[in-house]
Amino acid sequence: EVELVESGGASVQPGGSLRLSCAASGFPxxxxxxxxVRQVPGKGPExxxxxxxxxxxxxxxxSVKGRFTISRDNAKNSLYLQLNSLRDEDTAVYYxxxxxxxxxxxxxxxxxxxxxxxx
Amino acid sequence: SxxxxxxxxxxxxxxxxxxxxxxxxxxxxxxxxxxxxxxxxAPVLVIYYDTERPSGIPDRFSASxxxxxxxxxxxRVEAGDEADYYCQVWDSSHHYVFGSxxxxxxx
Numbered sequence: 290e291v292e293l294v295e296s297g298g299a300s301v302q303p304g305g306s307l308r309l310s311c312a313a314s315g316f317p318x319x320x321x322x323x324x325x326v327r328q329v330p331g332k333g334p335e336x337x338x339x340x341x342x343x344x345x346x347x348x349x350x351x352s353v354k355g356r357f358t359i360s361r362d363n364a365k366n367s368l369y370l371q372l373n374s375l376r377d378e379d380t381a382v383y384y385x386x387x388x389x390x391x392x393x394x395x396x397x398x399x400x401x402x403x404x405x406x407x408x
Numbered sequence: 409s410x411x412x413x414x415x416x417x418x419x420x421x422x423x424x425x426x427x428x429x430x431x432x433x434x435x436x437x438x439x440x441x442x443x444x445x446x447x448x449x450a451p452v453l454v455i456y457y458d459t460e461r462p463s464g465i466p467d468r469f470s471a472s473x474x475x476x477x478x479x480x481x482x483x484r485v486e487a488g489d490e491a492d493y494y495c496q497v498w499d500s501s502h503h504y505v506f507g508s509x510x511x512x513x514x515x
Contacts, residue, residue, distance in 0.1 A: 333507070333509040336503065336506070339502060346502075348501070348502045350503065384450055384451075390457070392498070393456075393457070393498035394439075394457075394496060394504070395504075396462060398451055398452075399450065
């Protein structure tokens, strides 16, 4: 069974940093592209980052470019998101999600990790 | 970039058919994917590449995509279908765009 489990969510002050992790199991992690998507409670999902299977290609939404960094460790079946220079508007539930086929959508999602940015 | 417009809410009686639209210029040229999200849960893919259903999704869920509108159709609606629904496309900049979301209420 495919499973994605996020961890590392926390409450942090504006300007602070955080690293989210996503542990994958039940599928050949190294063969799949992965993404991070966030969602403000009561709002729709917002894609924020993508990484190819071998980490050679990474993309970011304009809202996080230069502040967030996506990475992965295929030997550990893990995906990461480093969040720096956090702002109030980064408060959201952060999901890791597996991309499928040519990467146009995501078929499996984790349960999410809540990040709260507040002074 | 794409802006996917959905009706904010759709109400439907049990057993009837719900149709949720997703509008954007020339969306018919893109592959459209649909997610269902229930309160407190992660989104679930219910339709991908315009018309395909992932395993485990009932055949009551179907979709179409043409010209400027993509449509998700839920036939024989059940109480358990009550949820938020989002359309999604992928653009040439390798960005994923989600629609504004539609809340489906089963009367």
